[in-house]
Amino acid sequence: MRFRLPQRINLVSTILWGLRIVVAVLVLAGSWATLSSGKLSPDAWRELVVFGIAQGSVYALIALGYTLVYGVLFMINFAHGDVFMTGAMTAFFVARNFGESGFLNANPIVALLIIFAVSMLTSMLVAIALERIAYRPLRRAPRLVPLITAIGASLFISNSIRGIYGEQSQTYPSIDALQGRLDLFGIPILKTQALVIVSAVVLMIALVYFVERTRTGRAMRAVSEDKDVAALMGINVDRIIVTTFAVGGLLAGAAGILYALVFNEVDWFMGFLPGIKAFTAAVLGGIGNIAGAMLGGLTLGVLESVGPFLLLGGANVPSPNQLRDVIAFTVLVLVLIFRPNGILGRSEPGR
Amino acid sequence: MSVLGTPPPSPMADVILSVHHLTKRFEGLVANREIDFEIPRHAIVSMIGPNGAGKTTFFNQLTGIIEPTSGTIEFDGTSVIGMAPHEVAELGIARTYQNIRLFADMTVLANVMVGRHVRMKAQWYEAVLGLPHVAREEAAVEQRALELLDLVGLPRRYADDLAKNLPYGHQRRLELARALASDPKLLLLDEPTAGMNPGETRQMTDLIARLRRELELTILLIEHDMKVVMGVSERITVLDYGERIAEGSPEEIRANPRVIEAYLGKQATA
Amino acid sequence: MAELISRRQLRRVATIGAVAAVALLYLCMVGLIEAFKDRNVVTGVITLGAVMLLAVPLIAGYRAALLPRDASASRLAAWQRVLFGLVVGLIAGAVLGVFVVIASAVDVRGVLVRISPPLLEFLSFGLPSALAFLAITGLGGLTGALGALLLVSPVRIRNAVTSAVIAVVFMSMIEPLLRPRLEQLDYTAISDFVYKSHGLTEAAAILFLVVGAVAAILWQPANDLVRRTVDAAPVESRRRIRRWAIGVLVVAVLILPQVSGTFLAQVAVLVGLYMLLALGLNIVVGYAGLLDLGYVAFFAVGAYLTALLTSPNSSLGIGLPFFVALPIVMLGAGMTGLLIGAPVLRLRGDYLAIVTLGFGEIARVLFESDALQPWLGGVQGILGIPSPFPPRIDLDLGTMHIFATGPQVLYYPIFAFCALAAVFAYRLSNSRIGRAWNAMREDESVAEATGVSTVNYKLLAFALGATTGCLSGALFAVQLGSVFPGSFDVFVSITVLAVIILGGMGSIPGVILGAIVLIGLPELLREFVEYRVLVYGGVLVAMMLLRPEGLIPNRNRQRELHEADSEEEQETLDGDLMPQRGTS
Incomplete structure (x- = not known):
């Protein structure tokens, strides 16, 4: 039963229609101008798309954390972006050490695996601590209370990291084996981007296997259906919720390293924007839906990479790349307003 | 036997609510099918039926919370189809809820005063300027709210307590006071005695009868407790699987074989 | 003889000790101790850094002594409780001691940038490792025991x-x-x-x-x-007392900048600007229950509109007088509120929060962008906003000599607007409008069915909140004489939210207190600036966990007029038939 708001309020529907029309006109006019000007070569477009997929798979991994937590608790874990950040920041010191000692280039696979492990474990521990300290006492509180807590936790975590590791940004050492391009079906792809995409796909497959096939995964789904019934069936709901946060943390930690591979630089504030963008991706795909989060992440990644050039490049807007965040946020706003259930979303359970 | 002090409505009493061919479908499920329904002014009418018969859906359509798939609802000569709930409230329909829904973190008095909202005139800019007529209206509404607490039997000393801290029976009374605050012409009560013991139930029944008498209300109630239904209502409508299967006086309903079948299953009639 | 300490108690004591140890390490690593270790409280005796460090085992010891709530608790002797405190303090101290010893031997500054040699020297009292360890542990234990002692001593x-x-x-x-x-x-x-x-x-x-x-x-x-x-006084004189109290308060507020000098006036101006913002956001969040995280957008719109209209250097270049521009700014603000409010009306609470956050960020990026640089000035912002207030006041009133400069002057209009906003908000909250907002916050669909047009009231809340925020923005622009996009980041929204949460959502005295504490205090502690946002985050979490209603909760209107007659009216028509619980 959907709560119906009156359709006849003119002001509101006028503004909404105005918004639709403005966006449609901007998108069409911008794309037309760019495509007809032929400023970018097909190769450049392909480059943008591949980059978009790479960054989109990072978003997707973070988005999975939002979606998993939303699935069991129906709350937006606003601090998830900072969980992602702590992993990448902590693992940086390991990576730097490996880089300086030469271990990184002598043994890139082992070194990378260790770096991944450190990042994933750190993020997992932070996620677990977050659940235990900040969220568990508020499980039955009104909806806004855990959300405000999450916002506070986000600031607290990011500024703690700023204090502990310092506020300057750090550059991950580069790995010789990952320099250059890979020829994939005739398309040259940067090796780092290929690695990012492949790792993300592997992790997603692992996650789907975990949720669909294992006992814990099934319990997780039961908890997301109905916590009380799940508890009656003998499922330890608290443990499942912690597990969910832990899994989300592991994925976020991995995403942190992939982010570092794509963008090289990490700092204490890096969780904010990717966090919000990943949340957008999760909503875009339908929050609570695992496949949706992956799809949403990729979609947003590509939109954000191609969008500024496609929409603004032809209109001679100065420095269109400055406005890429506007595109991400506009997608966020439009999706939430016009399609809050997302592409693959199930309808809102309960009230 | 009737606990009511008033005689049944005279034949010339006009109709306050008339519903024709009301149908509501939810994705293939028919919650209400072609319901025809009328309430004479100043009557107390009950709607009964097994769980899932479509009673609450019917209420939700009357109050504009959900829009009917087809059919008409006319209240006091005005069609309420397509109206927003707050417009329906302004028209003079107030309701209570099966599972009490108060404004939990507001005081008892504030809850009742919110109920008066549609009858108040103060605009925001008048309130900001603190105009004298706003203060007068506030004071009058506060007085009225206190009187309503008296009327429903909620002691005034609870007036400043938060609604969530009231005992259960008082919460029901408060919900009733909130509904009455808007001076409704039609009061919809969704299981007003749910969860009450026999003593409380009897008090509530008396209260309903007295409200009609003193406030000249028309009352439609959904109820499971047959004693309440038979005791208080002049007419009863029975829903089953979204359809109206019977309508009549309490005596007629008691004797109606379809009703007995709906409630007790086929064997009972055999 | 009963055992000294039960297994369960032991576990709790160990847990508290571990938490205290983590807190100590955290304070050191995050840099708070380093920042405050040279700030004297009593010169030559104790510094603020030391106070912070000692507070941890003190509170932990207090908590540990408070702890055992099981059946055996009543039989715990005072010395047993003090023992708990001692153990907790020893654990925390020992962990910190080990850390100090390790950090002195191995250079950890590559990772933990705040663990500097001066900090380590401060922590170890300049003693060699073994002695330092003993000293830290002992001090921890002592402080823990002291905390416990506080608990067992009379109130x-x-x-x-x-x-x-x-x-x-x-x-x-x-x-x-x-x-x-x-x-x-x-x-x-x-x-x-x-x-x-x-x-x-x-x-x-x-x-x-x-x-x-x-x-x-x-x-x-x-x-x-x-x-x-x-209480003994009659209603009349109670009113008079209250009026006097308000009068004294007003006079105090009026003479404050005169007494305090320019520095405090400067701080007060900042507090006032945030107070105004918080009063506006309080309408949206506190009254109507709509969590708006993009509130900074209105602040920015107010500042930029003022700059555009009044600065001769802006792209409009019309240079209107401030008080002519102000109504236009507020109108524009109200419209912006409606424009942002309308699309988000249908959204659930948490989505609304994120969408407004998105709006706020879009606004900031647009203000910053090169694309809009010709109109809004890009990163350079807009300069040369004239102030409508005189730079100095010099009045000789015979016995009194009033002299004020800069912030001491600006203080007055800002607090006038704050007072106005507070009075307006107070009146709204105690009217039909405020009740409708609260009802909507509690249960939207019931409020609608009760007759509240939720669409209109949400829009009204957004518009009024926006107008107040814009007003603050306008004063901000005047105070600075220029606007830069950098002043309008998401942390402004968060700060204002923290002010409201700390004080109490929907409570005007709360908002005022919140602004003084969260905006004013950090200005007194220069070293603190870097840790502001950290503390705001901590405040949000701690308040939600411990006291979600805020320091000064919003008291629903007291009906003082009816206190007198409630006694005889208890006997209502049939209220006596109900079983009554309690006599609250």
Whole structure:
């Protein structure tokens, strides 16, 4: 039963229609101008798309954390972006050490695996601590209370990291084996981007296997259906919720390293924007839906990479790349307003 | 036997609510099918039926919370189809809820005063300027709210307590006071005695009868407790699987074989 | 004989000890200790950094002594509780001690940038490793035991000690306010008695300890006396007392910048700007329950509109007088509120929060972008906003001489607007409109069915909140004389939210207190600036966990008029038939 708001309020529907029309006109006019000007070569477009997929798979991994937590608790874990950040920041010191000692280039696979492990474990521990300290006492509180807590936790975590590791940004050492391009079906792809995409796909497959096939995964789904019934069936709901946060943390930690591979630089504030963008991706795909989060992440990644050039490049807007965040946020706003259930979303359970 | 002090409505009493061919479908499920329904002014009418018969859906359509798939609802000569709930409230329909829904973190008095909202005139800019007529209206509404607490039997000393801290029976009374605050012409009560013991139930029944008498209300109630239904209502409508299967006086309903079948299953009639 | 300590108690004590240890390490690693280790509380005796470190085992010891709530708890002797405190303190101290020993031997600064040699020297009292470890552990244990001792001691002593310590710390913290002013007014003797090389003198510290303790001891009886007197007074004189109290408050607010000098006036101006923002956001979040995280957008719109309309250097270049521009700014603000409010009307609470956050970020990026640079000035912003207020006031009123410059002047219009906003908000909250908002916050669909047009009331909340926010923005632009996009990031929204949450959502006194504490106090502690956002985050979490209603909860309107007659009206028509619980 959907709560119906009156359709006849003119002001509101006028503004909404105005918004639709403005966006449609901007998108069409911008794309037309760019495509007809032929400023970018097909190769450049392909480059943008591949980059978009790479960054989109990072978003997707973070988005999975939002979606998993939303699935069991129906709350937006606003601090998830900072969980992602702590992993990448902590693992940086390991990576730097490996880089300086030469271990990184002598043994890139082992070194990378260790770096991944450190990042994933750190993020997992932070996620677990977050659940235990900040969220568990508020499980039955009104909806806004855990959300405000999450916002506070986000600031607290990011500024703690700023204090502990310092506020300057750090550059991950580069790995010789990952320099250059890979020829994939005739398309040259940067090796780092290929690695990012492949790792993300592997992790997603692992996650789907975990949720669909294992006992814990099934319990997780039961908890997301109905916590009380799940508890009656003998499922330890608290443990499942912690597990969910832990899994989300592991994925976020991995995403942190992939982010570092794509963008090289990490700092204490890096969780904010990717966090919000990943949340957008999760909503875009339908929050609570695992496949949706992956799809949403990729979609947003590509939109954000191609969008500024496609929409603004032809209109001679100065420095269109400055406005890429506007595109991400506009997608966020439009999706939430016009399609809050997302592409693959199930309808809102309960009230 | 009737606990009511008033005689049944005279034949010339006009109709306050008339519903024709009301149908509501939810994705293939028919919650209400072609319901025809009328309430004479100043009557107390009950709607009964097994769980899932479509009673609450019917209420939700009357109050504009959900829009009917087809059919008409006319209240006091005005069609309420397509109206927003707050417009329906302004028209003079107030309701209570099966599972009490108060404004939990507001005081008892504030809850009742919110109920008066549609009858108040103060605009925001008048309130900001603190105009004298706003203060007068506030004071009058506060007085009225206190009187309503008296009327429903909620002691005034609870007036400043938060609604969530009231005992259960008082919460029901408060919900009733909130509904009455808007001076409704039609009061919809969704299981007003749910969860009450026999003593409380009897008090509530008396209260309903007295409200009609003193406030000249028309009352439609959904109820499971047959004693309440038979005791208080002049007419009863029975829903089953979204359809109206019977309508009549309490005596007629008691004797109606379809009703007995709906409630007790086929064997009972055999 | 019963065992000294049960297994369960042992586990709890160990847990508290571990938490305290983590807290100590956190304080060191995050840099708070390093930042405050040279800030004297009592010169030559103790620094603020030391106070922070000692507070951890003290509180932990107190908690540990409070702990055992199982059946055996009542039989716990005082010395057992003190023992708990001691153990907790020892654990915390030992962990920190080990850390200090390790960090002195191995350089960890590559990772933990704040663990500097001066910090380590401060922590170890300059002692060699083994001795330092013993000293830290011992001090921890001692402090923990002291915390426990506080718990087992009588309430009056506990309050006196707490109050004495707070008095000393507070007096040392307000030094940057007090000292220059005292010297400026030629009270050098007092200043020299109280302060010595950035800290209290020993004599002054003892004085404030005594004052604090005496105040605490007298507080309870004095408070009782006042309360009894006021309660005994008839309604009429109670009103008069209240009116007097308000009058005194108003006078205090009016003469504050005169007494305090320019520094405090500067701080007060900042507090006032945030107070105005918080009063506006309070309508949206506190009354209507709509969590708006993009509130900074309105602040920015107000500032930029003012800049565009009044600055001759702006792209419009019309240079309107401020008070002509102000109505236009507020109108524009209200429209922006509607424009942002309308699309988000249908959204659930948490989605609304994120969408408004998105709006706020879009606004900031647009203000910053090169694309809109010709109109909004890009990163350089807009300069040359004229102030409508005189730079200085110099009045000779015979007996009184009023002289004010800069912030001392700006202080008055800002607080006038704050007072106006507070009165308006108060009136709204106690009217039909405020009730409708609250009802909507509690249960949207029931509010709608009760007759509240939720669409209209949400829009109204957004529009009024936006107007107030814009007003603050306009004053901000005037105060600075220029606007830059950098001033309008998401942390402004978060700060304002923290102000409301700390004070109490929907509570005007709460908002005022929140602004003073969260905006004013950090200005007194220069070292603190870097940790502001950290603390705001901590405040949000802690308040939600411990006291979600805020420091001064919104009290629903008290019906003082009806207190007198409620007695005889208890016997209602059939209320006596109901079983009644309690007599609250």
